[in-house]
Structures are given as C-alpha cells and as structure tokens.
Amino acid sequence: MDINTKELKKNAFRVTKHRGLTASRVRVPGGYLEARFLSMIQNIADTYGNGTVHITSRQGFEIPGIPFADIPKVNALLQPIIEGLGINQEKSGEGYSAAGTRNITACIGNNVCPYACYNTADFAKKIEKAIFPNNLHFKVALTGCPNDCAKVRMHDFGIMGMTLPHYDADRCVNCGACVKACKRKSTGALETVNGKVTRNHETCIGCGECVLACPTRAWTRSQEKFYRLTLLGRTGKKNPRLGEDFIKWADEDSILKIILNTYDYVAKYIDTTAPGGKEHIGYIVDRTGFEEFYKWAMKDVTLPEEANVYKPLYWKGVKY
Amino acid sequence: MGYILNTKEINEVFQNWKKDSVIYAPILMKNGGAFSDTDSVHYGEIQSIDEIVFDQKSDFSFKEILLPISETLFYFTEDSVKEPEAPVKQAIIFLRSCDLHGVKRLDTMYLHNGAEDPYYKRLRDRVKFVLIGCKDSFESCFCVDMGTNRSDDYHASMELWEDGVRIDNKNPEWDELFAANCSKQADVIPSYVTETETQVNIPDSLSLDVMKSSMWKQYDSRCINCGRCNFVCPTCTCFTMQDIFYTDNGKVGERRRVWASCMTDGFTDVAGGGSYRQNNGQRMRFKVLHKVYDYKKRNGIHMCVGCGRCDDVCPEYISFSHCINQLEDAMKEVNGNES
Numbered sequence: 318m319d320i321n322t323k324e325l326k327k328n329a330f331r332v333t334k335h336r337g338l339t340a341s342r343v344r345v346p347g348g349y350l351e352a353r354f355l356s357m358i359q360n361i362a363d364t365y366g367n368g369t370v371h372i373t374s375r376q377g378f379e380i381p382g383i384p385f386a387d388i389p390k391v392n393a394l395l396q397p398i399i400e401g402l403g404i405n406q407e408k409s410g411e412g413y414s415a416a417g418t419r420n421i422t423a424c425i426g427n428n429v430c431p432y433a434c435y436n437t438a439d440f441a442k443k444i445e446k447a448i449f450p451n452n453l454h455f456k457v458a459l460t461g462c463p464n465d466c467a468k469v470r471m472h473d474f475g476i477m478g479m480t481l482p483h484y485d486a487d488r489c490v491n492c493g494a495c496v497k498a499c500k501r502k503s504t505g506a507l508e509t510v511n512g513k514v515t516r517n518h519e520t521c522i523g524c525g526e527c528v529l530a531c532p533t534r535a536w537t538r539s540q541e542k543f544y545r546l547t548l549l550g551r552t553g554k555k556n557p558r559l560g561e562d563f564i565k566w567a568d569e570d571s572i573l574k575i576i577l578n579t580y581d582y583v584a585k586y587i588d589t590t591a592p593g594g595k596e597h598i599g600y601i602v603d604r605t606g607f608e609e610f611y612k613w614a615m616k617d618v619t620l621p622e623e624a625n626v627y628k629p630l631y632w633k634g635v636k637y
Numbered sequence: 638m639g640y641i642l643n644t645k646e647i648n649e650v651f652q653n654w655k656k657d658s659v660i661y662a663p664i665l666m667k668n669g670g671a672f673s674d675t676d677s678v679h680y681g682e683i684q685s686i687d688e689i690v691f692d693q694k695s696d697f698s699f700k701e702i703l704l705p706i707s708e709t710l711f712y713f714t715e716d717s718v719k720e721p722e723a724p725v726k727q728a729i730i731f732l733r734s735c736d737l738h739g740v741k742r743l744d745t746m747y748l749h750n751g752a753e754d755p756y757y758k759r760l761r762d763r764v765k766f767v768l769i770g771c772k773d774s775f776e777s778c779f780c781v782d783m784g785t786n787r788s789d790d791y792h793a794s795m796e797l798w799e800d801g802v803r804i805d806n807k808n809p810e811w812d813e814l815f816a817a818n819c820s821k822q823a824d825v826i827p828s829y830v831t832e833t834e835t836q837v838n839i840p841d842s843l844s845l846d847v848m849k850s851s852m853w854k855q856y857d858s859r860c861i862n863c864g865r866c867n868f869v870c871p872t873c874t875c876f877t878m879q880d881i882f883y884t885d886n887g888k889v890g891e892r893r894r895v896w897a898s899c900m901t902d903g904f905t906d907v908a909g910g911g912s913y914r915q916n917n918g919q920r921m922r923f924k925v926l927h928k929v930y931d932y933k934k935r936n937g938i939h940m941c942v943g944c945g946r947c948d949d950v951c952p953e954y955i956s957f958s959h960c961i962n963q964l965e966d967a968m969k970e971v972n973g974n975e976s
Contacts, residue, residue, distance in 0.1 A: 490895040512879035
C-alpha cells in the first residue's frame with residue numbers, strides 16, 4: 318500500500334490508528350447546516366465507513382473506517398456537501414483543498430439565542446470564504462456574547478459579539494433592572510445617578526444585559542454590530558493559554574483584515590523546520606515580539622472610532 | 638362623512654395636519670427589539686401614511702404620549718419654581734379600539750378621580766384620535782369579551798383597503814380638508830372584530846375571597862417581577878416621584894414623575910421600612926383583581942381593555958388572560974374550602 322500521507326492530510330483525510338483505514342473530515346462553518354446534509358453524511362458512513370460518525374470538537378463531522386482506496390468515491394459524495402455549505406474548493410469533485418486552516422466554530426448565535434449580539438453562523442461563513450483553503454494552521458471561533466459559550470479564548474482568533482447600548486433617559490423609570498443585571502451577571506458598569514442610569518464605557522463589555530433587562534426599552538441595541546477580538550489562545554502540550562483581549566468595539570471588516578494580514582505574517586515568520594510544518598501563531602509571536610506582529614496584523618486596518626486597542630499583549634498560561 | 642383617499646391624497650392631509658399638529662402612530666423601529674436583529678413597533682412621530690404599521694400590534698401603547706414615561710413637573714432653585722412649558726402643537730394619535738377604550742381609563746384616573754391632573758389635562762386637551770379599524774384580531778387579543786372591540790369615540794377612522802385609505806370622519810373641522818383631497822366619497826364603517834381566538838371568562842361570582850385561592854402561588858416562582866406587563870398596559874396609571882438635586886449645583890434641581898409598576902420591588906414600600914405584597918404571586922393577585930374586579934366596583938367599567946400586550950411581552954410566558962380564566966375554579970376552590 319502506497320499512500321502519500323502529506324497529500325492525504327491536505328485533502329482532509331486522516332492517518333488513523335487502523336492501518337489501511339482513514340477518516341474523512343467534513344467542515345461545517347459555524348456548526349450550522351441544513352438538516353438534509355446529515356443524510357448525505359450518513360450515506361458516506363454507511364457506504365464507505367464503519368457506520369459511525371464523530372461530531373468533532375470543531376463542530377465538523379469525522380467519518381471513520383474508510384479504506385484508502387475509497388477516497389475518490391467519498392470525495393464524490395462529499396461534493397454536494399462542500400458545495401451546499403459554500404466551501405471554497407480548488408477542484409470540483411476532489412474533496413477539500415486544505416486542512417490546515419481549521420473549521421470556523423461558533424455558538425448558535427442570534428439564530429436562536431436571546432443573548433447573542435449577532436448572527437455567528439453568517440460571520441463564520443464570511444470568514445470561511447475569506448480564509449479557506451489555506452494550509453496554515455489557523456483556528457478561528459465566534460461566540461455571540463461575552464458569555465463565550467464557544468470558548469473562543471482557546472483559539473488564535475476569538476470573536477465575541479458586542480452591542481453598544483443606547484440609553485434614552487426619557488424612557489427610564491429607574492426600576493433598577495439594568496443596574497442589577499449588569500452588577501450580578503456582567504461587569505457592574507452601570508450606576509444610578511439622580512434617578513437615571515450612567516454607563517461606564519471603560520468597564521462596559523457590550524454584552525447587552527441592560528437591553529435585555531430593560532422593561533421600557535430605555536436601553537436599546539446599536540444599529541452597528543461590534544466585536545471583541547481576543548488573540549492567540551491555544552491548547553497543546555508546550556504552553557496552553559487563553560487568548561488575551563486585543564480590540565474591544567471592533568467591526569467585522571477590521572477583524573477579517575486582521576486575520577488575513579496574519580496569514581502574511583505567518584508565511585513570513587513560520588519556523589519551516591517545525592514538526593509537520595505546523596506552528597501555532599502564538600509561538601511565532603513569542604519569537605518575533607508583539608510589535609512586529611502588530612505591524613503586520615494592522616496593515617490597512619481602519620478601526621471604528623469606538624474601538625479600544627490593548628497593546629502590548631502578554632500571555633500567561635501553563636508552563637512546565 | 639366617509640372618504641376614500643389614495644396615498645398621495647392622504648399624505649396631503651398629513652402635510653396639512655402637520656402645520657399645527659404632531660401625528661403619532663405605531664411605527665417600525667428597525668433593530669429596536671431587545672434581541673439582536675429584531676424589530677419593534679412603538680409609537681413615534683410620522684410624516685406619511687406608509688410609516689404607519691397597520692398589520693401588527695404595537696409593543697407599547699399610545700399611553701406614553703398622554704402620560705410621558707418620565708415627565709419633569711417643575712424645576713426649582715433656592716427661591717423659585719418653574720414648570721416646563723406645555724407643547725405648542727396639537728397631537729393626532731392613531732390607535733385601535735381597545736386603546737381608545739384605554740383613553741377612558743386614563744381620563745377616569747387623571748380627570749375624574751378628584752382633582753384634575755393639570756399635567757395630564759394640558760396634553761389631553763390637545764389630542765385628537767384616529768381609530769385604526771381591526772379587520773382581524775391578533776392571537777392574544779380578547780377585546781370582544783372586555784367589550785372594547787368597538788368604539789365610536791374617535792375623530793376619524795382610517796383603514797388600508799385595496800381602493801385606498803377608507804376614512805370615516807366625525808370631526809367637522811376636518812371635513813373640508815378630506816373633501817378637498819379626495820376623489821371619492823363613500824359610506825365608511827370602521828372594521829371591528831366580533832370574535833377573538835383568546836377568550837376570557839370573568840365569573841359573576843368573583844369576590845375578594847378569591848385572594849385565598851392557591852392559584853396565586855404559581856406566580857411566586859413563575860413571575861420575575863420585571864414590570865413589563867404594567868409598562869405595556871394602556872390602562873396602568875401609577876407613577877412615582879423623583880426629587881433630583883443636580884450634581885453640579887446641589888441647590889437646584891427638578892421634580893419628575895415616572896411610571897411605576899405594582900409588579901416591581903419598591904412599589905409598596907412605606908415609611909419605616911415596611912413593604913406590602915412581597916411575593917410575586919401577591920403582586921399578580923393585586924394586579925389581576927384591580928384590572929378585572931375592584932376597578933369596576935369603583936368606576937363601573939373594567940380597567941382591562943383586553944389588548945393582550947401583557948401576554949405578548951411577558952418573558953416568562955405568563956398569560957394574563959389565562960390567569961383570568963382560572964378565577965372561576967379559584968372561586969369554587971375557596972367556596973369549597975368554606976363549606
């Protein structure tokens with residue numbers, strides 16, 4: 318049996334512990350898909366796999382137990398899924414064109430969740446369109462609000478939804494619901510002054526709890542959507558760590574640009590001798606220093622005037 | 638007199654009205670909902686007919702125009718007091734029949750319940766009402782059972798039909814204006830509903846004994862005392878006072894009145910630190926019985942007009958109409974306990 322494992326992996330198949338058997342990895346940006354794709358995945362698992370599927374930790378599907386010889390047939394069956402989910406592809410019918418840049422994960426977002434400040438699935442798809450396929454090892458995750466159900470701080474780029482609360486003092490009856498909600502569920506950024514409410518913009522994290530709590534709509538959401546961008550969290554054996562806050566009140570375009578710019582930075586500075594050619598971005602930043610990363614990442618980025626940038630960044634995490 | 642006007646013609650009427658009036662109607666607030674990417678329908682100032690939302694119930698009622706949510710009654714310095722000027726313009730308010738019946742409840746409280754309230758009166762005297770006819774009811778409406786599905790107490794009515802805006806005008810001052818801008822006159826009767834999906838039964842046997850029923854207990858845990866039901870209600874009239882001393886100069890300030898809610902904390906706080914109705918179930922009981930029992934004893938009509946907004950807004954899915962419909966069994970329960 319002669320298999321080019323480098324090409325195999327790039328095609329989103331895996332070298333498994335079972336000799337001769339591979340597993341196909343189906344990416345689902347934002348973890349959001351029409352239910353009709355599930356029967357297609359089932360068909361692949363039943364026809365070429367071992368009849369089981371693993372729901373991956375990155376919200377994709379992994380179909381194990383596929384003989385290497387069946388890869389072309391599996392790729393043919395993957396085609397409607399790849400097309401249906403809008404995945405960029407170099408050549409139709411030949412499966413996924415890369416595996417380095419991982420599936421973009423997201424919480425359910427405002428398709429369902431009342432706390433979410435934006436449509437996480439839509440933004441995930443937009444990022445997927447912009448960055449995939451690429452062999453570089455990038456992990457991006459989105460979450461609807463600072464509850465961070467998607468655990469975005471464990472990723473290279475973590476995106477948390479924010480809303481800039483607008484206050485109409487004339488609609489406020491001083492019921493105290495917002496102040497209480499902010500204090501007990503969020504950062505305590507609200508204070509009652511003379512029967513009305515003042516908001517501390519420095520401590521406000523834009524979670525929208527005040528808007529949700531307000532019974533008179535004195536608090537409303539901003540028309541614009543804002544995001545907090547956290548940087549370079551990672552798991553792994555060497556030095557796992559949580560992502561740090563980079564920008565508060567960022568916009569969608571800036572985040573897309575910063576991620577794309579980071580591909581250029583990594584291409585320039587990656588350690589080409591790294592095992593498997595893979596290196597978490599954070600280790601590269603550890604090597605070049607934050608300022609060099611910042612210079613590359615922020616090229617041609619125009620942040621909204623509301624944005625707060627935190628720099629330089631320092632990470633902690635577990636060290637052995 | 639009845640008129641049928643096309644969009645252009647009705648907007649001519651609006652232009653004319655706007656010379657001395659502000660026109661208020663339910664409008665769509667894009668992204669105005671509490672959840673992201675949701676809209677809301679509020680009362681707001683309009684310029685043209687296409688801004689009016691005819692096919693949805695407004696989340697909040699017209700009430701905030703006659704009774705501002707937060708209203709400064711006067712400003713004070715060390716030795717003088719000044720009341721804010723009343724608005725210069727008249728107001729024209731578009732509203733449905735249930736809400737028009739709600740106006741009667743506000744009038745009862747602020748004009749006919751002892752001394753007239755001057756702040757209410759000076760706004761009330763400037764208002765004319767345009768009835769929005771209801772061709773259909775919404776899911777939570779129960780106006781028919783509350784007797785508020787029809788109203789003749791309007792200055793004009795307006796409804797959108799295929800042939801244009803159908804208007805029944807009762808205000809002689811407007812006849813000339815409508816006639817001058819309309820290509821078609823016709824008899825117009827505003828639509829009203831005769832049956833609603835949600836129905837309520839207020840038992841004849843209802844008495845204060847129902848307070849002893851166990852039905853109120855469910856609301857101790859279900860209700861979160863947010864007060865939304867009060868704030869969207871077109872008939873709730875409670876307010877509280879705020880005396881404010883400005884932070885830059887503590888010798889001057891203002892007195893405001895703001896809407897209050899019998900469901901929220903603090904409503905029954907009294908001097909000395911006492912507080913009645915601490916349980917949410919007791920608050921719910923007070924509110925429900927006030928709306929469909931004791932208000933009528935005093936004023937001859939039920940307070941509740943059956944608009945159903947409290948059902949629509951409750952984040953805990955507590956239905957006011959469903960609560961009313963438990964009263965009959967609750968009376969049986971308390972009467973049974975006594976025998």
